[in-house]
Amino acid sequence: MIERRTVFKAALAGGGAVVLAACSGGEGGDAQPNPDQIPPKAVLSAEPPVDAKDVPVTTPVTVRVAEGTLTEVRLTNPDGAEVKGELNAEKTAWTSAEPLGYGRSYTYAAKATGTDGRPVELTGSFATVKPAKEVRATLNPIDDAEVGVGMPISVKFGEPISDRAAAERALTVETSTPVEGSWAWLSDRQADWRPREYWPAGTKVTVTAKLYGVHYGGGKYGKADVTTEFRIGRNQVVKVHTPDHVMRVYRDGSEYKRYPCSNGKDADPNLNTPNGTLIVMTKEPTSIFDNARYGYTDVEKKWCCRISNHGEYIHENEENRANIGKANTSHGCINLLEVDAKDYFDSALIGDPVEITGSKADMPTTSDVMDWLLDWETWKSKSAL
Template identity: 55%
Template sequence: MSGSKLRSRWAALAGAVAVVLLISGCGSSAMQERKPTDPVAVVSFEPGDNSGEVNPVGAVRATVERGRFDSIALTNADGKQVAGELAQDGKSWHATEALGYGRSYLWSGQATGEDGKTVPVHGQFSTLKPEKTIRATINPSDNAEVGIAMPISLKFDKPVQDKAAIQRALTVQTSVPVEGAWAWLSDRQADWRPKEYWPAHTHVSVQAKLYGQSYGDGAYGLADLSTEFDIGRAQIVKAAVGTHRMVVLRDGKQVASYAASYGEEYDPGRNTPNGTFIIMEKNPVEIMDNPRYGYHDVRKTWASRFSNHGEFIHENQENAAALGKINNSHGCINLSAADAKAYYDSALLGDPVEVTGSASTMPPHFDVYDWLLTWDQWTQKSAV
């Protein structure tokens, strides 16, 4: 290779290096002149900013990435703060109370990023406004002591469309294992009963998380419900119509056998019908009417109702001659005054009354008819 060619190649190479150094030098200068970066902390919300129709019992939280909250608050349109909890690391906050229906909420506060720069906390959302709300009641009430056949009953002031959703919001906890199920007895009533009678002395807790639940057709639950109650001793009335006796079993042992008169056997309208019922109500004095059979304002004492069809266990001292001998009542179980009071004093609401040997059987139409259904019939009324 000649000397002139070697010199020209070195000149070309030197020129290329000069161009690279020039470009590199320009890049370094640009880096030094760049503007400051944005803060690294990023705040996000659930539900998202400007969300509408938010369910008031849904998750409500704020989080910050690459930083922590210095302060944060969620307030309604009246300026009242929503109760909440800030995580120990300061990176998240969540509401600890349900929100209201049809309300607007505002986020406020400040977060500081890992770079020491602050960002404001601001955002808003609104909750759904139901077309209507549904009120419910629950029985037994708190701290009640009830009999071994007592169902748990939820009653609603308007028909429930989405029964499955509501049933999934209901829980029953028991101190000992108990098999049971919910059944919808109407569009406005759901009952839970055990497959067999409750074990004596069971403690029962019920939670109905109804607030924020959609009932369907634009309706939502008005409030949550709960109750805790206890099952008492195991007392059962054995009412065998043909024996003219009413036998009381307590914890498996016979504790009483009362001379009784049941409903007239040859008149279906006066039968004491077959079936398993419960003591629904107790009144020291009951005023009775039956226009079909021509009596009004009849005063009877120590009355324990066991059917809304009109059957009671009660005193009928005027019928003393028939007690233990003849069935001639209008469907009630007549006892002497002393025996009626003794039974009345021993009875709990929810005690079962098992009527057998009658000429007719009670159809499952009258409240409470839970124990007139077989277990298969009962479970078929579940919505889930």
């Protein structure tokens, strides 16, 4: 804990040592103070104080003077480089304008002139906190991305975070149109933000994660700030009611296209295309599918849109042509004819919602992209704030 006290060294105009007040007297008169022994009126102080240890790197450094004005303030790092700062209009306070570095010593050199015209100085140093580990974070979507109306914002940390509230307080979301949303921790390494309802089409989003200097607990600190700006595209939602063998695509709430499909086997819940609202996670022109348990490896399919980390895709399967639009015979994926798979692939954005109903099984909430599988109240309960 930083000791809240003020230490300064004052250089008197005459350069003499500070002593207890002394008096001199003349003949028949009262004793008079010696002007050289009266302390200057100006008082310099600094925050953090001289000799402070474990100083936070993002808290502004301030130097102030009472009963005077500042004439010079220099705060230097161990390399001799000056920290940027600004004086207020009255020249009574100087405040640093950039973050400090971890595990470094900084030196004060400040001067002021008091209302009595006498100079004072402040010198000394303090040391910043040295993390046990600096933790990097990443943000998704990336800058300039155009994504679907179901796209969550995801912050992933390189280490488990114990003080989630501290990390979450450093995260802000700004939108070009008002959008209700909330952060939720999906694991001790991941916090996602999603809107209560799908994003309004065309919304511009700015995310700022001011994580540098944030203490995550256990001596772990944020390594750097991260930001992203992205845009929500048109409103496109896929709906599949598995018994119908039809994949419907909606634009702005109206049916836009429909494709015959074959979904996961109805008789085996382990092979169902599970119920739930998912999103398009990746778009892969070709993908390799392996499932030794069911007797296939290195099977290549085209125009593949991953919709879960549980193994489900929307993709072409000409080998299953006889059942497409007629029967559910896949191992969980949504099978389309090649021409339809290509047509849908070309229209899809990462983050487009895919709503699946009618199956015997529900999508498990074990994926790191399970945002729309939780109702709103459950989602909000996962916030650390």
